[in-house]
Amino acid sequence: MTGSDNAVPHAEHLTVFYASQTGNSESISRNIYEQAQERGFKAQHYVLNDHAKVDWDKEDCLVFVVSTTGDGDPPDNSTKFWRHLRKLKGVGLTKAKYTILGLGDTNYDNFCQTAKRLDTRLQELGATPFYPRGLADDATGLEEIVDPWIKNLWPALAHQVVSAPTIHDLPQPHLTPEEKKVVKEIIQKQEQERRKSIVASPPASPKSLSPATSATNGHDLLKGAIKDFSNLTLASPVIPAEGYKIDIDFSTMADHVNLTALPRVPNANLQIVDLDITAAPRAPGSVPSFIQTPTPLLMAKINKVQCLTPLDALKRTIAVEFGFEDDVDYAPGDAFGIWAPNNEALVLGVLSALNVSDTAASKAVRLHGQGIPSHLQPVESATLLDIFRYSVDLTTPPKKANIRLYAEHASDLADKQKLMFMASKQGVDVFNAFRAQSPTFLDILHTFPSINLPLARVIETLPPMQPRYYSITSSPMSKNGHRRWSCAFNVISYDLPAGVHRRGVCTPWLDDLAGQVPFGKAVTTGLTTQRLPVFLKPNETKFNLPSDTIKPVIMIGPGTGVAPFMGFLEHRAEQRLIKKRLVNIGSGPRQHLDDHFGDMWLFFGCRHRERDWLFREQMEAYRRDGVLTELQLAVSREENVPNSGKYVQDLMRTQGKQLWNLIHKKGAAIYVCGDAKGMAKAVHDELVNILVEHGEYEKMAAIMELNKWAQEKRYLRDLWA
Numbered sequence: 146m147t148g149s150d151n152a153v154p155h156a157e158h159l160t161v162f163y164a165s166q167t168g169n170s171e172s173i174s175r176n177i178y179e180q181a182q183e184r185g186f187k188a189q190h191y192v193l194n195d196h197a198k199v200d201w202d203k204e205d206c207l208v209f210v211v212s213t214t215g216d217g218d219p220p221d222n223s224t225k226f227w228r229h230l231r232k233l234k235g236v237g238l239t240k241a242k243y244t245i246l247g248l249g250d251t252n253y254d255n256f257c258q259t260a261k262r263l264d265t266r267l268q269e270l271g272a273t274p275f276y277p278r279g280l281a282d283d284a285t286g287l288e289e290i291v292d293p294w295i296k297n298l299w300p301a302l303a304h305q306v307v308s309a310p311t312i313h314d315l316p317q318p319h320l321t322p323e324e325k326k327v328v329k330e331i332i333q334k335q336e337q338e339r340r341k342s343i344v345a346s347p348p349a350s351p352k353s354l355s356p357a358t359s360a361t362n363g364h365d366l367l368k369g370a371i372k373d374f375s376n377l378t379l380a381s382p383v384i385p386a387e388g389y390k391i392d393i394d395f396s397t398m399a400d401h402v403n404l405t406a407l408p409r410v411p412n413a414n415l416q417i418v419d420l421d422i423t424a425a426p427r428a429p430g431s432v433p434s435f436i437q438t439p440t441p442l443l444m445a446k447i448n449k450v451q452c453l454t455p456l457d458a459l460k461r462t463i464a465v466e467f468g469f470e471d472d473v474d475y476a477p478g479d480a481f482g483i484w485a486p487n488n489e490a491l492v493l494g495v496l497s498a499l500n501v502s503d504t505a506a507s508k509a510v511r512l513h514g515q516g517i518p519s520h521l522q523p524v525e526s527a528t529l530l531d532i533f534r535y536s537v538d539l540t541t542p543p544k545k546a547n548i549r550l551y552a553e554h555a556s557d558l559a560d561k562q563k564l565m566f567m568a569s570k571q572g573v574d575v576f577n578a579f580r581a582q583s584p585t586f587l588d589i590l591h592t593f594p595s596i597n598l599p600l601a602r603v604i605e606t607l608p609p610m611q612p613r614y615y616s617i618t619s620s621p622m623s624k625n626g627h628r629r630w631s632c633a634f635n636v637i638s639y640d641l642p643a644g645v646h647r648r649g650v651c652t653p654w655l656d657d658l659a660g661q662v663p664f665g666k667a668v669t670t671g672l673t674t675q676r677l678p679v680f681l682k683p684n685e686t687k688f689n690l691p692s693d694t695i696k697p698v699i700m701i702g703p704g705t706g707v708a709p710f711m712g713f714l715e716h717r718a719e720q721r722l723i724k725k726r727l728v729n730i731g732s733g734p735r736q737h738l739d740d741h742f743g744d745m746w747l748f749f750g751c752r753h754r755e756r757d758w759l760f761r762e763q764m765e766a767y768r769r770d771g772v773l774t775e776l777q778l779a780v781s782r783e784e785n786v787p788n789s790g791k792y793v794q795d796l797m798r799t800q801g802k803q804l805w806n807l808i809h810k811k812g813a814a815i816y817v818c819g820d821a822k823g824m825a826k827a828v829h830d831e832l833v834n835i836l837v838e839h840g841e842y843e844k845m846a847a848i849m850e851l852n853k854w855a856q857e858k859r860y861l862r863d864l865w866a
């Protein structure tokens with residue numbers, strides 16, 4: 146076989162479902178899904194509640210990754226699925242072949258109950274397991290079971306595949322024997338030269354990335370592009386980004402002639418039809434109509450911006466208030482999504498590198514084709530410029546399947562061979578080193594200048610752009626509350642060791658739009674008039690203030706995890722104001738305000754009080770006014786101050802008795818927001834300790850009690866990875 150597309154097995158259908166409460170099953174299932182794609186499966190990845198999106202009869206194999214939560218309960222994002230499963234009758238799933246990876250913790254009574262129940266029910270319905278169930282234990286380390294289970298899944302799946310040889314058996318594809326010979330010679334020659342140069346020359350500069358300057362794809366083209374793009378309708382001229390040539394050591398490539406486990410080249414489905422009209426310019430501040438959001442898209446203006454951290458802080462955190470023309474209903478604890486565009490210079494740089502002229506970029510096109518990614522379906526008419534701004538993700542590092550595709554379209558044999566190597570099992574270290582540099586799509590084009598990818602392939606194979614979500618820090622009850630939302634976030638911007646500057650998509654864009662205000666008072670004047678595309682994301686886990694205002698609230702949220710609690714506090718301050726007016730009306734005995742409101746405790750953590758005590762003024766004011774009953778501040782990196790070297794869980798320990806009283810005697814609700822791994826686990830463990838120490842529970846009984854509270858929505862967590 147000479148290595149044409151015929152060498153690749155016909156993709157087999159595989160769907161990976163997950164049910165996850167705190168994200169473990171989700172990320173493990175995503176890993177399986179990505180590996181499946183790389184191995185040539187036509188894979189899909191869904192949360193179990195979206196079970197109806199898949200025609201189970203048409204799937205060759207189903208893989209379920211499910212955790213157990215509460216007291217042996219399935220995660221919230223699978224409850225709809227369980228209702229559906231209960232309703233199914235007879236043996237309606239006889240065609241389904243499946244396997245299950247369960248995640249649980251042997252400290253709990255009902256270890257991996259969800260996985261076990263699912264297994265039983267699927268078999269009752271006639272489905273057949275094709276690979277033994279795996280049950281991973283968080284108590285000893287999930288990876289002990291998960292890693293070997295995934296490793297052995299592939300041979301088990303290959304056994305199910307009837308049509309073609311597995312991808313492992315593939316000869317080195319897409320190179321004729323003559324080509325292979327030439328490539329081998331080139332590699333050997335390069336390797337000899339590299340070795341010679343190591344001996345002859347002084348150590349290379351530590352900078353492993355450098356701006357691309359090659360005449361074929363670098364400055365010459367970019368100079369042209371600057372001229373080309375100058376008449377685009379942009380607010381101010383933007384110079385296309387240059388991209389970086391990523392310098393990676395390919396010396397190990399010479400040791401591997403036969404490459405295995407190469408992913409399948411993604412199918413080509415998308416067609417671009419040039420509608421042959423210059424698109425009418427969009428209204429200033431509007432966004433393309435193809436953007437799809439789960440709740441209505443709203444155009445917000447920036448009312449107010451404040452930088453919460455000084456220059457010497459580790460992170461730059463800003464608080465932004467958005468304003469709307471009409472009322473928007475929301476509750477404290479909800480979040481909102483922002484649909485940010487890619488950095489404009491990067492978009493222009495990519496279009497320039499793809500040789501798209503300014504005229505072509507601003508002409509209307511229609512995207513169509515069978516089986517194209519769902520985010521591209523609605524593109525009836527849009528400009529390429531808008532598609533690259535809003536529809537595709539230019540900054541997420543590539544997956545192996547993309548690298549494989551780029552190899553396919555590299556005309557230079559050395560480029561092709563390097564890309565093939567990175568996509569293979571043998572090149573995994575080089576692939577990881579490449580990804581570690583966070584290459585943008587533009588960097589890839591500059592690093593491998595002979596890649597000549599048709600535009601349709603670029604658009605359909607780049608990941609879809611995703612909205613970014615932020616917790617609302619304001620209350621709808623405050624003045625004009627329904628017409629404003631606030632949020633606070635860290636601006637993602639960092640330098641790689643090689644001296645290259647990288648930026649997130651949404652937060653630097655917002656920071657730029659808001660004028661990069663300096664640390665200090667909130668700025669309300671002279672702000673941009675540009676409207677921003679946002680939409681509401683109601684909280685699905687009831688992470689909202691209790692409706693019974695007398696119920697005490699314990700809030701634990703270090704860093705930007707405090708965001709939703711600022712909304713809770715603003716809301717409670719408003720509730721108190723209203724009550725204050727009411728209680729003093731009438732002839733009855735005067736009532737005390739605090740009789741109507743339960744305690745509010747906040748555990749907040751920062752590194753240095755002067756550098757990253759976010760919302761300090763507001764917190765202190767709430768404390769003074771009695772809205773906040775107790776403020777516990779943990780200061781992890783500052784010396785000689787109260788609570789120095791402490792984290793929130795340490796302060797919970799010292800306040801254990803009071804916390805237990807609030808929980809036990811007054812029925813307090815507990816809220817945790819922030820980092821899922823480190824902080825949330827430590828806080829959970831500390832709650833167990835408090836129940837053991839002050840409530841006289843056995844450890845297991847304490848764990849069970851916390852599960853019960855999680856079920857009753859009395860212990861709520863809003864976490865991110």
Ligand SMILES: Cc1cc2nc3c(=O)[nH]c(=O)nc-3n(C[C@H](O)[C@H](O)[C@H](O)COP(=O)(O)O)c2cc1C
Pocket residue numbers: 164165166167168169170171211212213214215216217218220248249250251253254255256257258283287829851852855
């Ligand atoms: C509040 C809570 C309740 C839990 N209840 C159980 C349980 O009843 N049985 C079990 O095996 N594991 C239980 N676990 C452990 C989780 O299943 C385990 O940590 C798993 O890795 C979480 O996966 P996920 O992030 O996908 O939800 C519980 C964990 C938490 C935090």
